[in-house]
Amino acid sequence: MSETALATQNGDSGNCFDILNVSTLFESSLIGEDDVQMDAYLTAYEEIMKFFQLMGSVFSFVSSDVRSKIDILYALRATDTQDVRHFETFKTMLEYEKEEQLLAKKGYVSGSRTLLRLHRGLDFVYEFLNRVQALEDDQKTVDVCKTAYDDTLGKHHSFLIRKGARLAMYAMPTRGDLLKRVCSDVGLAKENLPSMLNNMRINYDRTEQLYTHHDLHSLP
Numbered sequence: 001m002s003e004t005a006l007a008t009q010n011g012d013s014g015n016c017f018d019i020l021n022v023s024t025l026f027e028s029s030l031i032g033e034d035d036v037q038m039d040a041y042l043t044a045y046e047e048i049m050k051f052f053q054l055m056g057s058v059f060s061f062v063s064s065d066v067r068s069k070i071d072i073l074y075a076l077r078a079t080d081t082q083d084v085r086h087f088e089t090f091k092t093m094l095e096y097e098k099e100e101q102l103l104a105k106k107g108y109v110s111g112s113r114t115l116l117r118l119h120r121g122l123d124f125v126y127e128f129l130n131r132v133q134a135l136e137d138d139q140k141t142v143d144v145c146k147t148a149y150d151d152t153l154g155k156h157h158s159f160l161i162r163k164g165a166r167l168a169m170y171a172m173p174t175r176g177d178l179l180k181r182v183c184s185d186v187g188l189a190k191e192n193l194p195s196m197l198n199n200m201r202i203n204y205d206r207t208e209q210l211y212t213h214h215d216l217h218s219l220p
Helices: 003-009 021-029 040-054 054-077 084-088 088-101 109-131 142-151 159-171 174-183 187-214
Strands: none
Touching: 021 040, 021 187, 040 054, 040 088, 040 109, 040 174, 054 084, 054 109, 054 159, 084 088, 088 109, 088 187, 109 142, 109 187, 142 159, 174 187
């Protein structure tokens, strides 16, 4: 038995995808009516990373890129300069980098560009899990995974990445087996999935509106 399977069997929730925690973190990241707090968002994404890792090579097409992007934003939040205040929320970061003309500055690692990649990844996660929610436990998740990918991340990937991702998806399990693989308490996971998806969607929509307002969806 693999270490992941053993941890899940033994109820080691710390190594599992905690849907309730993701829901709470995304809810707590919402500031006012139109902003998102960076630290809570990144912590929520750490839980999503557990989901990718527990699924193994199936989601390798996104997990390595997500890890690097999270670490870039952590670095911006950890800087010792006064600039760190500009990266507390999505709105302050987008405004700061745009007003200071940092988006086109040579050698500058843009938080706005980095967040856009995570934002696109979140779109895929939401669409996939939202469609998984509608399945029965004995139904395969491969088809909903493919359509969710094609409708979201696939639009931004090269042909070779798309081909590899779609081939990997043939190993996707049924809904019941997927939840057993990634969650320590399947019943609790099913109970909290709707609220997590709702909070995730609100977060996604706010971020989408911020990028639309600042006309930054096409950052290279």
